[in-house]
Amino acid sequence: MIPQSEQRSTSVPPAVTVACVLRDNLEGATVLVQGWVRTRRDSKAGFSFIELNDGSTFENLQLVVPATLQNYTSDVLNLHTGASISATGVVTPSPGREQARELHVSTLRVLGFVEPTEYPLHKQKMSFEHLRTVAHLRPRTNTFGAIARVRNAVAMAIHDFFQSRGFLWIATPIITASDCEGAGEMFQVTTLNLTNLPRTPDGGIDYREDFFGRPAFLTVSGQLAVENYACALTKVYTFGPTFRAENSNTTRHLAEFWMIEPEVAFADLHANMDLAEEFVKHVVSSALTRCPADMRFFDQRIQPGLVTMLEQLATTPFERVPYSDAIAILARANVKWEFPAQWGADLQAEHQRYLTEEYFKKPIIVYDWPASIKPFYMYVNDDELTVRAMDMLVPRFGEIIGGSQREHRLTMLDKRIAALGLNPANYWWYRDLRRFGTVPHSGFGLGFERLLQFITGMTNIRDVIPFPRAPKLVEF
Ligand code: 4AD
Numbered sequence: 001m002i003p004q005s006e007q008r009s010t011s012v013p014p015a016v017t018v019a020c021v022l023r024d025n026l027e028g029a030t031v032l033v034q035g036w037v038r039t040r041r042d043s044k045a046g047f048s049f050i051e052l053n054d055g056s057t058f059e060n061l062q063l064v065v066p067a068t069l070q071n072y073t074s075d076v077l078n079l080h081t082g083a084s085i086s087a088t089g090v091v092t093p094s095p096g097r098e099q100a101r102e103l104h105v106s107t108l109r110v111l112g113f114v115e116p117t118e119y120p121l122h123k124q125k126m127s128f129e130h131l132r133t134v135a136h137l138r139p140r141t142n143t144f145g146a147i148a149r150v151r152n153a154v155a156m157a158i159h160d161f162f163q164s165r166g167f168l169w170i171a172t173p174i175i176t177a178s179d180c181e182g183a184g185e186m187f188q189v190t191t192l193n194l195t196n197l198p199r200t201p202d203g204g205i206d207y208r209e210d211f212f213g214r215p216a217f218l219t220v221s222g223q224l225a226v227e228n229y230a231c232a233l234t235k236v237y238t239f240g241p242t243f244r245a246e247n248s249n250t251t252r253h254l255a256e257f258w259m260i261e262p263e264v265a266f267a268d269l270h271a272n273m274d275l276a277e278e279f280v281k282h283v284v285s286s287a288l289t290r291c292p293a294d295m296r297f298f299d300q301r302i303q304p305g306l307v308t309m310l311e312q313l314a315t316t317p318f319e320r321v322p323y324s325d326a327i328a329i330l331a332r333a334n335v336k337w338e339f340p341a342q343w344g345a346d347l348q349a350e351h352q353r354y355l356t357e358e359y360f361k362k363p364i365i366v367y368d369w370p371a372s373i374k375p376f377y378m379y380v381n382d383d384e385l386t387v388r389a390m391d392m393l394v395p396r397f398g399e400i401i402g403g404s405q406r407e408h409r410l411t412m413l414d415k416r417i418a419a420l421g422l423n424p425a426n427y428w429w430y431r432d433l434r435r436f437g438t439v440p441h442s443g444f445g446l447g448f449e450r451l452l453q454f455i456t457g458m459t460n461i462r463d464v465i466p467f468p469r470a471p472k473l474v475e476f
């Protein structure tokens, strides 16, 4: 006897995606498609047209549904935006100009109706602010579907880039006891009862009672951990979530974001800048080649000129400029600054924009920064005033990468730890790398969402991650 499942498979046509119907040569084949209704339009000629989307591609598939279907009045005429259906039919060349192929439906089954007065999405243009309040449904819109596909393609391109160059992907811990950036912007992880804290004799909190026996936090960067692996395996990278409790309500900051952090042994700051530039160019051109329809949409609807700008970026050398030169350029500029550029201070957004958009007109890498505004782990130059740090700045956007050559000389590292008032005992294992077979090494961190914002042209970083976390925002 043939098992029931196989019997079914001979009578039910193969389920295919919308992308497959539109792309592959299936004309004349009977197929099953499944997805969500974007729109329904009824024609007097005895048909309804349904635009169906299943997320497999930007485009919708047009279903031509004859009024002769037995459930036409009961089901088809009650289909509204958002309803889920499955339909079988024959793939047919389309007479319409909008699409090359359509599906001539022979059976249609409704999986879930939508009450249109209650459904939060509708055909008219909706603001991104509104869509953030329905983040569970926004992936059903053109913009958020496109972002999800580009995000996926860019993530794969990032792995491809490193894998094809012999880098190993290292999973660095999310819970940590050390503050990599030393900025005190960490979320604490605890199982202590906050309404009844265990106390030490002098009134402090007794962390011996806590889960890890000492204070623990969500990591702000995988760098310190991945350095350990670079100092054994030479070329490594992490790609994972990182967390910052900085109270910045900006379009550039998330409390939870993903970071890509390569780390390379025997590499100095210049090799690091070469890698960063090659890396950014690779992922930008991958987005263009892997997601042409989505990128065309961003170009037309989000940021005009985006595709040309990205194509140019992928083929033009970036400018490299020492921090001191950047300050000199800003001081000479005939511009009324809100914050005059001063040696020793961070570059403000207005400075970043002037340098990338007016002066160099391309992405730049600013390097050799004042030690006083950078973390403890950066290699100190002979002038003892600057460190081998680098920031990559891109036009219209600002910083997307921060990195450095690491301080691999123990005495110098200890000097910096002391100068910044950090406790060397917390970094004993990091110091060990410098005690046992130390080597020059370098790395950087690229904020994944900042990169996606730049590639898609989206103005708010909260729109390029599925469920953003920011101050007072943890719904969904
Ligand atoms: O410049 P940052 O703080 O550098 C580091 O964390 C180093 N440990 C990286 C390394 O050398 N391995 O952060 C790196 C990048 C920034 O350039 C920015 O793109 C992104 O991470 N970033 C954020 N993205 C979103 N929201 C935030 N709150 C971010 N903070 C930093």
Ligand code: MG
Pocket (backbone or CB within 6 Å): 391, 399, 401, 402
């Ligand atoms: Mg930075």
